[in-house]
Amino acid sequence: MADREQDVLRAASMYYLQDMKMEAIAKHLRTSRSTVSRLVKKARETGLVEITLRPTQSRAPGLGAHISATYGIDAYVVPVPDSTQQVDRLDQVALTTARLLGSWFDSDMILGIAWGTTLAAISRHLSRKPTRGSAVVQLNGAANTRTSGVHYAGDLIAGFGEAFDAHVHHFPVPAFFDYAETKQAMWRERSVRRVLDVQRRADVALFSVGAVSGGVPSHVYSAGYLEPEDIAVLDAEGVVGDVCTVFLRADGTYRDIALNERATGPGPDELRRIPQRICAVAGDNKVAPLRAALRAGVVTHLVVDEITASHLIEQETGRIAVARTRHESMHSGA
Incomplete structure (x- = not known):
């Protein structure tokens, strides 16, 4: 064991301190390049080597601390240059979220997944982490009048299941029922109640926020899930976006929005029962729905x-600042 530790130390020192190539290290240690790669990886995993990024002009650390203090959550702000395109910002957030999820999700846990553009991006960056006794459950239905949603949401949920060797629970219901009464009846069916029970036992929920327009379009608004009259009603209600296809106003309220009675995703009150709730967000058009989600209290961990x-x-x-000015004006007038 002592010899093995010495090999790890030698390889790490040559690679990180002396800037030697792996081929040269392998020749020096009289071993293979693949063995050197494993030794260097071992040095990182055991903490012998710690890698810290300190972008000289990045605002990310300060922004993360500010968001954490303001909303009482854990915030992970991904550094990106100001010139970065929105699709690239999404990819960087997806990559970071996938790595964080891999460190948080483990055996004997249940992961709830909401489908969407951001979740699809995260799934492409997942690394294999075999677990035992774990499960992945779909949080909201995906069918609409044009498609069953099975191919889109099914492949997405299956990708997370494959990454963690987890049992997958699909949710074969529409994203929105035509009638609230139909949803109420379906929620009494044993096959649906079984999935709802798995959702309620989730340890981790992973979702994004949907934006009504602009930037990279949210799947629920761009793929035929809503009729034009639905969009008009949401606009009249002051809706700024959704979480798990449950619509929110700017102040985080949602209970009296009629369309939510037909939505199949968990409402904020149900999401808040899940201990760890990870929200991944990228894009200027996502600011308003993100703020609404934060005000609704559905986020515990934010990657942005x-x-x-x-x-x-x-x-x-x-x-x-506007609220303070109004308050001061009212008191000065009094």
Whole structure:
């Protein structure tokens, strides 16, 4: 064991301190390049080597601390240059979320997944982490009048199941029922109640926020899930976006929005029962729905790109300043 530890130390020192190539290290240690690669990886895993990024002009650490303090959550702000395109910001957030999820999700746990553009991006970055006794459950239905949703949502949920060797529970219901009464009847069916029970026992929920328009379109608004008259009603209700296909106003309220009675995703009150709730967000058009989700209290862990985080804080700061000015005006008039 002591010899093995010495090999790890030698390989790490040559690679990180002396900037030697792996082929040269392998020749020096009289071993193979693949063995050197394993030794270097072991040095990182055991903490012998710690890698820290310190972007000289990044606002990410300060933004993360500000968001955490303001909303009482854990915030992970992904550093990106100001010139980064929105699709690339999404990819960086997806990559970071996939790595964090891999460190948080483990054996004998249940992961709840909401489908969407962001979740699809995260699934492409998942690394294999075999677990035992774990499960992945779909949080909201995916069918609409044009498609069953099985191919889109099914493949997405299956990708998470394969990454963790987890049992997969699909949720074969529409994203929105035509009638609230139909949903109430379906929720009494044993096959549906079985999936709902798995959802309620989830340890981790992973979702994004949907934006009505702009930027990279949210799947629920771009793939035929809503009729034009539905969009008009949501606009009249002041809806800014959704979480798990449950619609939210800017202040986080949702209970009296009629369309939510037909939605199959868990409402904020149900989501809040899940201990760890990870929200991944990227894009200027996601700022308003993100703020609504934070006000609804559905987020415990946020992964967001630096630009979106900055806009979130700017808008929140501006709102507080306006409210303070109004308060002072009222008192000065009195």
